[in-house]
Amino acid sequence: MFTGIVAAVGEISGxxxxxxxxxxxxxLTVEAGGLPLQDVAIGDSIAxxxxxxxxxxKTASSFNVDVSRESLNxxxxxxxxxxxxxxxxxxxxxxxxxxxxxGHVDGLGLVRKLEPVAESHELVIAAPRELGKYLAYKGxxxxxxxxxxxxRVIDHADDCEFSINLIxxxxxxxxxxxxxxxxxxxxxxxxxxxxxxxxxxxxxxD
Numbered sequence: 001m002f003t004g005i006v007a008a009v010g011e012i013s014g015x016x017x018x019x020x021x022x023x024x025x026x027x028l029t030v031e032a033g034g035l036p037l038q039d040v041a042i043g044d045s046i047a048x049x050x051x052x053x054x055x056x057x058k059t060a061s062s063f064n065v066d067v068s069r070e071s072l073n074x075x076x077x078x079x080x081x082x083x084x085x086x087x088x089x090x091x092x093x094x095x096x097x098x099x100x101x102x103g104h105v106d107g108l109g110l111v112r113k114l115e116p117v118a119e120s121h122e123l124v125i126a127a128p129r130e131l132g133k134y135l136a137y138k139g140x141x142x143x144x145x146x147x148x149x150x151x152r153v154i155d156h157a158d159d160c161e162f163s164i165n166l167i168x169x170x171x172x173x174x175x176x177x178x179x180x181x182x183x184x185x186x187x188x189x190x191x192x193x194x195x196x197x198x199x200x201x202x203x204x205x206d
Contacts, residue, residue: 002047004098004140004147006085006174008035010048013081018066025068028053028078032061035086045089045103049077049175050145050186052089052103075105076184077144083175085145098147099140100191107131109143111183112161114176121166123176127187132160133197134189142188146174 014029030048037058040046044055046063053065072079090096112124125143127135135141135153141162142148148170152163171177179185 001090002052002087002101002103002145003090003094003096004050004087004101004142004145006087006146008033008086009083009173009175010035010086011081011083012048012078013062015079015081023069025066026072026079027056028065028067030063030065030084030086032063032086035088037061037063040088047085047087047089047101047103047145049075049084050101050103050142050188051075051078051105074108075186076108077186083178085174087145101142101145101147101188102191104188105186106134106189107187109185109187110159111179111181111185113181114166114179117165119168121171123164123166123179124161125164125185125187126156126159126161129156129159131187131189134193135160135162136193139193140190142186144175144185146170146176 010033011031012028013031016027018025018027045052055063056066057064067078107128109125109127112126114121114123132155135150139150141150148164150162151165154161
C-alpha cells in the first residue's frame, strides 16, 4: 500500500527488452533521485508513476524493476526514459498524508489542459467513462502516483471530465508540472469508493 505522497522524483535511465516478440516485457533502470534506498530490499515494492513495481536489483542510487507487457499496455510513462514520481511502500509507522493507494492503475486519463489560476494551476483530465462513478466532488484520485482532491466532475457521453487544483508545492515536488494537453496519465480511483460501489451493487441484486 502507498499514500500517494510522492517521496522523490527519479528518472528512468535505461530500458532493456526482456526476450523477443510482441509480448516481451522490459527491465527498467531507475535513478532514485532523492529517494533513500538504504532500507529497500530486493522484492520490496516501489510505486513508479503510481504503478506498484517490485525491486529486482539495486545500487546505492538506482534500482531495477521488471515490467510485463500487460503492465506496459495498461500504464503510461513506463516505456520511455524521463522523470517519474517515486514512493516506497507504506509502513504501519508512516503518516497517511494522502489516502490509501494500492498502486494498481485502474485506467488511463487524457490531459485536457494544465493552466495557471492565480497562484495555482488547474489540471483537467478526461477519465474513461467506466471510472466516472468513482469520482466525486472533494473525493480522492491518484494521478501518476500523486494523491489529489477532485474539485469538479462532469459526465459526458464518452468520458468523465474532472478538474484538480495543483498548488505550487505539488508542481515543484512532482512530475505533474511537465504535463501538457494530450498527455496520458495513470489513474487510480479511491479504494473506499470501489468497496461502496460493490456493496451497493450487491444490495441491489438481493
